[in-house]
Amino acid sequence: MANFVFSSVSKIFGQNTSEYVALDKVNFEAKSGQLIVVVGPSGSGKTTFLTIAGGLQTPTSGRVMISGQSITELTKKAQAQLRLEKIGFILQSYNLVPFLSVKEQFTLIHKIKKDNMSTHELNQLLDDLGILALKEKYPSQLSGGQKQRVAIARALYTNPEYILADEPTAALDTERSLEVMMLLKKLAHQHNKLIIVVTHDLRLKEMADKVYQIIDGKMSTLS
Numbered sequence: 001m002a003n004f005v006f007s008s009v010s011k012i013f014g015q016n017t018s019e020y021v022a023l024d025k026v027n028f029e030a031k032s033g034q035l036i037v038v039v040g041p042s043g044s045g046k047t048t049f050l051t052i053a054g055g056l057q058t059p060t061s062g063r064v065m066i067s068g069q070s071i072t073e074l075t076k077k078a079q080a081q082l083r084l085e086k087i088g089f090i091l092q093s094y095n096l097v098p099f100l101s102v103k104e105q106f107t108l109i110h111k112i113k114k115d116n117m118s119t120h121e122l123n124q125l126l127d128d129l130g131i132l133a134l135k136e137k138y139p140s141q142l143s144g145g146q147k148q149r150v151a152i153a154r155a156l157y158t159n160p161e162y163i164l165a166d167e168p169t170a171a172l173d174t175e176r177s178l179e180v181m182m183l184l185k186k187l188a189h190q191h192n193k194l195i196i197v198v199t200h201d202l203r204l205k206e207m208a209d210k211v212y213q214i215i216d217g218k219m220s221t222l223s
């Protein structure tokens, strides 16, 4: 059974003459154990797709099912609970809390949700991402690539079933990008996660189990 199902999902911004169709009757299905890459040029609708998939935005029409639940029919509170329990987001803005050290970014999550990685597992992950030595640093002391890797670690820390990543390698060099994609692929295959990466970087296609393309809000299968 598919874990993520989009049925004819559209998102229209604006009204009347200034209407903009950011997603146009998108149909999409994905199940756990896969690394999905969605490619498309700037402005094609990738972030809109990802944020609707995670219930951060509501579609104008159509239905989004996650784990058999129609998220559009859930209350805001139930949506937030579903996100907290099941979804890890890696967003372009990183969303790190500026006045907390790297270590404290994780402590904060632990206050909200238990059942996360152990300290040993977290240290291993930070080491794999090459940021273990940065645990006491604050976001303003980190480079873009380091912040991006902290954001990746934070998304994985809660052991979510689903990981939704918006340009997760944008601030990384080629070698690091490859390492991050390998890590995501390993998580999908060995830990049965569903990972959806949206990107304009066509090189990431090679790492995917399945590739989709979005152009002008229309989604199609590439491979």
Ligand SMILES: Nc1ncnc2c1ncn2[C@@H]1O[C@H](COP(=O)(O)OP(=O)(O)OP(=O)(O)O)[C@@H](O)[C@H]1O
Residues within 6 Å of the ligand: 013, 014, 020, 021, 022, 040, 041, 042, 043, 044, 045, 046, 047, 048, 049, 200
């Ligand atoms: N809140 C909004 N109000 C109006 N238009 C929006 C809004 N959000 C997105 N759009 C428009 O919808 C289209 C798709 O945007 P989206 O951010 O999904 O594209 P994208 O493929 O992620 O682009 P990028 O790669 O540059 O991040 C764009 O033309 C954008 O201007």
